[in-house]
Amino acid sequence: MIILILNCLTIFVLLVLSIFSLRRFLFALTAVFTRIDCETIIPEAFRPFVTILVPCHNEETVIAETLDALLKMDYPRDKLEIVVIDDLSSDHTLKIAQRYEKEYSHIHAFQRSKSALARGKAAAMNEALTKFTKGEIVYFVDADHRVRPDALIRLVGHFSNREIGAVSGRCRPWNKYDAIISSYVYLESLIHHRVTMYASDKLGLAPCILGSNFCIRRALLDRIGRFNEKSLTEDMDLTASVYEHSYIVKYDVTSISEHEAPHNVRSYMLQHLRWNRGFNQTVRTHWRRILRDKSMPLPRRIEETLVSLGYLDRLFFITGFVLTLLSLFIMPSYRFPYWVWPIFLGLPLFQILIALILERERMNIYLRLPLILSMFSVDILVSLTALYQDITQKPTRWYKTLRIGDRATTEKEDLITQGRK
Template sequence: MRRAGHRRAPAVRLTSGWPRLALLLGGVLVAWAVLGTATSTAVVVYALDVVFLGFFLRHTAFTVSALRHANPERIASAKADTLEVEGAVGYRPAVSVLVSCKNERFVAGRLVTGLLGLDYPAELLQIVIVDDGSDDGTGEILDARAAAEPRLLALHRPAGSGPAGKSAALNFALPRLTGEIVVVFDADHRPHRDSLALLVRHFEDQGVGAVQGRCRIRNAADAPLTRLITVDYLAGYLVNEFGRQAVFGLPAYGGANCAIRLSALRDLGGWNVHSVTEDTDVTLRLLLSGLHVRYEPAAVDDEEGVTTIRRYWKQRYRWARGHQQVCRDYLRHVLRAPHLSVLERVETVMFLLVYHVPVASLLALGLLGLSAVGAVPAASVPGGFVLWTLLFLGPLLEIGGGMLLARTRRSDVPALVWFLPMFLISAVLCAKAWIDGLSGSSYTWVRTDRAAAPTGRVGS
């Protein structure tokens, strides 16, 4: 494990642009011309085999770890489960709960009611909601509730004041926060009453910089897509996130239903306004500064899943675009970090490449198609079907493990029939995000539309 001690995180450097993409394509073409089609294709396929085998072993390790150590009874009932980290339940630091809102009048009242209902000592709790330039009456709703509740502070960030997006809205509140620990939720989330106590107990360890809770989809019955996303979240939080902690001690800070030490956040300079996935960016900066992230699966928060392919594309494109940018920004720092062990570096590199693997799968599919029509020699695509089997088996292992741990109803199993087409959609959007990112295409934070909210908004 890495040594204790706080280090200065690297400064964010904005990367990408057409010269980078042109250089990459030029290098590929030169290599192809020198080696020839058959040899070049075989080299690419063998490289893909190695990547897919590595991720298959990673998925397998996470699934086995979760099935061996997680407690299905506690998970199914969302009760506290000590799992890998046993915290002091009596530890009660001052907490600032922070939420950013933009045009959330449909959920603003319910949001405030839910936050005020959190089971935490009133004298230690501050609730801060940032109205990020709303024009639909969200600010008025928040002001009315704040006038009647001293624990609630409603802040108003004027429209057009600096960079757009969640990071800027959260940074706007930083000078007003009074808690030792900052807990962030999204506007549509419904945290369980005991979430705060379960999250903050880990901060008694001064080496912990952030803690991530577990998110669940609450509207699984709304559409076939939300049922699939529900299953995907089971794999993500009950297997993948749990596995990253149990196997490597490296879970990720997820951006909602998560806590971060205020002093560490200020040392990092706040959330990165240049990143559209500020959570992944914070994860890497905390890791490189020598602080730990912990995962608390008993701290449960229910959120709304997207119900249409269009909303799914917008949401996952942002995730892919931001995650790939974080990879470009921090990969070299991870490889050079002296306080990380070899295994920690390997796992962090694989974490950074998660949204590149679908791009690689699209390349593999293209090569298989070319070999089928004779455009490339079939002999130069050895083991192609093997690598694709590994590619799908890994995620399916995690999905199956998550469904077993959550004791999913049999009626949810047919949703898996959509796994393949959704994987192909994800591969295409990840490829687009990769090309757009390397070419320097401009992109800003895009709000995830709620089921009952207006569409097409840009904000937090």
């Protein structure tokens, strides 16, 4: 009986890992054999008014650089308003924003109401959206992101197609050599943006909306009901809602925003723990509606489900590893097919090498690969912790991701009682 149960579990684990492996292989080939469209066609007359929202909480070390980058964008200033949303910062974030507001007429420093019940990024953006209503397109930029001059205009160009509801650009860490964990985050980001998101868009599947450097139609955002303030990952929740309203999400790899990656393991784990639980939450909230939505092509519905289940492949990997150990050392009568491991381990490595080659990375990052890949154990630990917390229904605690140069803070000051980045 035990052998039968183990064999059934083995088949299920192999099936799931095979699906994710096939997806990786397909995306890697697509990234290699398709051409990047460097020139987004933007009709001369198509310059919609854009509202840029920059949510902040204690971002005095980075907000000035972010605003300087936004001021250099290749987009008519008379078609822009930039709103810095201060979520009751305890540092000088608001004062810095107000200094820019005095100098530039299209920049607004908006401080949230102290009486607002909900806190966090989603609630802050929702409150700002009730005050600033001019933009036909809304562009979201995190406070630590430095957008390139052409980032916005490349995204806006896609909205000349009325079927497109939202467009995401690429987010690239600039501090990849600060620490091994920073290099690991860079590698994660490179694979996600240069291979997975890019290929998903090229294949007409379901690229997701990212938390920064993305645009959405204001009318669609209002129809959806704006951001879900109860979601741990408001961007993933918004992605599912956009598809449910029969709009397309596009990804433009040429629209680039640079940001700071976590530079210590603690920051990485806290950030990814929230993302992991947020993905699980999105699955529970949306997967039935996604799979039953006949207006969405079946491949897109399947891909949207796989995206939401993205962190679960780590858990199946661990399950397969445990079954292998069981077969080798405890139950010789049970046989796990060991030959699958070169495939399941080789394809992620193949994807990594493809991404590095396409990016034309220097040898430094290749030399760091053995140490970088060792950080996968941290990723596994985060997935297991998230699963445990979901099963035990442990309340989620949000922590602000510390930046390089942030003033020393106590854990109590870091702890955010509502969702933040």
